Amino acid sequence: MAKVTVSLPQGTRDFGPDVVRKRSYIINTIKEVFEKYGFQPLETPAMENLETLMGKYGEEGDKLIFKILNNGLNDPKNQEKGKVAFEKVLQGKNDPNLTERALRYDLTIPFARYVAMNHAQLTFPFKRYQVQPVWRADRPQKGRYREFYQCDADVVGSKSLLNEMELTLIYHDVFTKLGMKGYEIRLNSRKILAALAAACGGENFMVPITVAIDKLDKIGLEKVKEELTSSGLNADQILKIEQYLQIEGDNATRLAALESLLGNEALAKAGLEELRTVLNGVGSTSGLNVLIDFTLARGLNYYTGIIFEVKAPAEVKMGSIGGGGRYDDLTGLFGVTGIPGVGISFGLDRIYDVLEELNLFPNTVALGTQVLFFNTGEASQTANFTQLQQLRSRGIRAELYHESVKFDKQFKYAEKKNIPFVIIIGETELIAGTCVVKDLKNRTQITVSLAELEKYSFI
Missing domain, CATH: 3.40.50.800 (Anticodon-binding domain)
Known part of the structure; x- marks a missing residue:
């Protein structure tokens, strides 16, 4: 009998008892805070119709969606059909005869689909939390997996900035309970990014600008400028973006610098007012560390207002451990307009890695039988x-x-x-x-x- 090579798909992991208990400790801490703020639990299927997901995450995100081949393509009677289907997969084609479903990329779009389907029965504002796995065909590396859990909290049916304030405080409460110090909650506004695009020639530049800025931490300023050049922006436009990206200082200094750079743009004024409102609302919270970061772009197309990102403590070489933002017409993608929303997500797997590296798990967490x-x-x-x-x-x-x-x-x-x-x-x-x-x-x-x-x- 031939020796069987036993392995896992790349980017996935097994979790033994000790790890599961530690992960449960994180999840239960997050759920406890969600419940404290009035959020209700929700679950959606692992797979969605492909048309539900495609076109919602930008060009880069759409490439990372795991598509599921239709049944029967591997039937011996359909070998030629299966061969053609496989060739289409390699070409990235979305033929409904080939694939109609996909694994969910995140929890936000499935939630928007749920709201669109059930809005007549929901009580608004509807506050839900969801803790489930998602899948992305990404290149596996430290803190980045192809199968991982997200822990989301969203509010739909309200435009009030009280929601952004509470979501900021939810981040603070969770990380404080987990014993994590030195993390940063970073805020920006897609309205400000839209104002930057307008100042550079029009909203048609919004996507290439945000996509390029979103890569700043990974590729550096010079590569960002090269990408902007290839997108058709001229030297003067790129200079304005460079000035924008180089804004530094404390929050007051950054807001003043942005006002000086883009203050004539109506969207910039609206974005600045919203950021100031949130900062003032949460400013008295003890130990809260919120930083205005104009380099924060979050390349997902559906964000329309304030966006969030949480950076891990500096001593841990890790990317963001949370993020989110406002999406005032996400359900409009499914034919139901007029339902604004805002939400945040916790990166469970990355949070686990941070707590493990900083030795922040309580000694009793991994304890099973007493x-x-x-x-x-x-x-x-x-x-x-x-x-x-x-x-x-x-x-x-x-x-x-x-x-x-x-x-x-x-x-x-x-x-x-x-x-x-x-x-x-x-x-x-x-x-x-x-x-x-x-x-x-x-x-x-x-x-x-x-x-x-x-x-x-x-x-």
């Missing part, structure tokens, strides 16, 4: 099982070793699983109505009565 009852044979099995169930009824995670073997083997099992406490009820203890409780972490032991065990604290 107590192991040693198996001391049939004579004491009933007593062991009775006490085991009593501890479980108190919410204590406990298990009984599956067979009666030497204590050495049972101790090794407890150590490998990081079980902190062991309980032994042998024949001697059974007669005396007692048990031995061993604290493996502190290397101590105590004999207690079975009655006292019901109240014993395993901390």
